Amino acid sequence: MSIAVVGGLPVTSVITVSGGSQRLSVTANEVAICIVNQNVVQGHAFYDFGDQKQAATIAQQHGCLEQKASVSPGKPVYVRSCRCGLAQLPDHRARHMSGQANPGRAERREGISNTLIWGYGSGNFGLALLGLVVAVNLQFFYTDFVGLSAGLVAWSLLAARVFDSLTDPVMGYLSDRTKTRFGRRRPYFFLAAIPLAIAFYFLFTPPIVEDPENHQGYLLLYMLALYIVTYFIWTVAAIPYFSLGAELTDDYNERLKVIAVRESCTLVGLVAATVLPAWLIYAYGGLQGYSFMGGILGGGVAVFLIFAAIVSRERPDFQGRPAMNPYAGWLATFKNPHFARLLVSFIFSSLGAAVPAVLVIYVAVYIIGTPEWWTVMIPGWMPTWSYYLLLYFVSGILSLPVWDRVSRHIGKRNTWFIAIIMSTFTSAGCFWLSEGSIGYFSFILVFGGIAFGNFLAIPPSMVADVIDWDEVETGKRREGNYFAIWAFTTKLGAAVTGFIALQLLEYVGYVPNVPQTETVKTWMLVMYSWFPALCYLISAITLLRFNFDARELSRVQERLNRV
Template sequence: MAELTAKTRWAYSLPAFGLAVIGIPVYVYIPKFYTDVVGVDIALVGGLLFGVRIFDAVTDPVVGILSDRSQSRFGRRRPYILVGAGLLATALLFLFNPPTASIPLATVWFGVWIYLLFFFWTLVTVPYEALGPEITFDYDTRTTLFAWRDGFLIAGTLVAAASPALVEAIFSTGPDAAGQRTLFFWISAIYAPLVVVLCAVCVKAIGEKTSDKSASTADAFRDYRTVFANRPFMILLAAYTIGAIGNNLPATLILYYVQYVIGSSRADVFLLLYFVTGILCLPIWVRLSGRLGKKEAWIAAMLVNTGAFVGVFFLGPGDELAYGVLVVASGIGFGATLALPSAIQADVIDYDEYHSGRRREGQYIGLWSIAKKMSAAVGVGIGLAALGATGYTPNAEQTETVRLTLRVLYALVPSVCNLAAIAIVVFYPISGAVHGRIRRAIEQKRAGKRVDDPLTPAYP
């Protein structure tokens, strides 16, 4: 299907808007809420957030395989999405509303509910993302579909980033501990039902293709050796993971950087500038991808992001205007760094189908999800642990060592990671023409013909 109806684009993209609550609120606001308001030690928060990503390294591929092999009259992906959304909403309510208790109990509360939250998130996101590559097999249409999905993700992230300020303005919550608890109560009360409703809309509107019954679940676990033999996927995975590690450091540290390095209380404004710029520029990157190719457009986006962000290292107290300009400049490439790798990933899944004869989106999305979550874990773990080790003190004037640590981790390390990712992705071999060869080879193999590997010069 080369064209997508508006209904399909909207229905598939809507859950990404609601699931964005797991982005800014959980990665950015919740750690600071638990350290500065609830009183949990910052190193313990960082350790628990890192540990939950190790946990994900087990659950993500398992859920991916199960969603590939599950059989029901509702499909293989949609039951996980719907049930997982209800469980995710429940965990969200508990995590955002900790009891007023001793520090050890509050630490246990955070640990239990952050683990459950991410497990239920896996139940939703792995089958949801696995659904995308099945919707269309057209090279450029996929870019459009994932641009829509990730555009909704950015829009949802923007709203999530603004939600504390909006709730504070509407409900007059104060900066004290009681006010912050009220603020997070209302955020959870809004987002928990929203996640369920938007996932239900997607489940109702998006159909599924015929389930793959050609291999057992046990075979699927053994088949991971063929997944790791997929050279284009491994190049993509390595480049994406390294870049994502760098990109997650600013997400974790922005509140600390803006407050203690820039000396500003306008972190929400800067986040909004970044996300609005990303959304507005995303259609431009879709067009560039059609002209240049997905790989080339992705490299260009990373270069734009890196070139702008290096300058952030040299800022200091009072440089709000300069910081705002650099945030907007780096935001130009933000949307592309989300949508284009997802569209490329769908193409490498097609290459796997040529070799295996099966559609194994769940297995690939499971590994992809590990990469996303582990990169976020490394960002959170390194960022918060480094602050704790250099003497970070909540709500106090920080030492020069802490401020230098913030500047290095927030600006320089992400830039180096992006450059390393670019050095890897230049070897990615699937262009639009090559993808067309892959789809033709799949059809020829289905017809019983012997076909050479589409990535080799021998392919006709």
């Protein structure tokens, strides 16, 4: 290997590796990194001076250079490491960037404050609150209160979610390349907060018609338009928000803490989303209650997003890096083998969780029902379905510290595997639900909620880990691309499975607000139990192929100089 330095601007060098030659252009005042490992160049760049000795001297003064050989004019400069933060090009092939300097590497960040962690996490209280109300209440509201048929509601949900999914990569791309004095993520929190509150209100305030059966097309267009607008604005906030969580710290366990705190706020938001809608609907009644709910909860979402934007702090050294075309960035993401394996498992887990979210109110109302003792002992504002969700999410909240401790002992993959197996058995057990089986269902929900707490915290922290591997390979920080794909799979899975579930209900004879036939009940239970159980089982099997643990992360971060 030889390196020749030519004076003038820009400096051009010739690097010869295994008989080949690559020409590299480097701009002024850049430190050269020439990491030599088994005679293979792994990185490059250097000070823009005609004299190598002068370049090496200045580099040493800046603490950027550790010599491996004496330096004299006309001889190569061999460097073992660089602590100035410039890029080290990855893997065992010589790589280069033509016509521009390599982007800088970020310094390692850890030991972030609890104020920052909880301030950031609070934003997900609002996003989760909105998300659950839409996922659980929207279809039931439009079928049983507004009067739109289940089949048309299914088409509306599918079309809106597919459109929403296609916006995810664009939003990830825009967020990754945004550069402002407020950061590249937080400006979108401010931008989306108020419009999201307004759209959420109108989604649950449809026009009242006296004869819904003769106005199905009109009601369908209204629901579809407001659903698309609501989730588009949600995406504008959510993709940058989840991407920011992966950037806050480089520490393996501290990342889990950030995600665990965020998902604790998620679960508190989910609890609020089970109690507040039920109380508001009971207090104000029917359509008006849903409208009040939309206004009050929409305002709450805006407040928490703005608060998270104010308290959170970004890393300025992650800004200004070149971004790929949004859809090309998606394709490039799948070249990360660790993420691809993780994503397959997550997709099946998401499918397993999607159908119960759609059907839980239907199962509570039409299969288990409301026993007479419930109406006597329990306040009227607490319907059975609200109690079920409350029990489920409280169990998830209480489980988070346990999962955090387990993960520190056996690793994230093994911890998630345990939760998936739990979900498989709890889902299958729901097939034996029957009228009045509140106690049996409560038992299942406690263990299902414990598994759900794991599902919220562990997988996203695993994504944050494999993003570092991608940075080594590409020299870019592409959290937006990764979490856009993560959100896309969740949304598309919910759209497709929700569509199938509602279409199947209509096909087998579902009629709103009347006792259901045994055929309808049986198909409800099959979709609520065996389908999720099968998805979870496949998820567990595919997860066994994932092998990126704390030791692998340390090796990657060594190459990023962030150990």
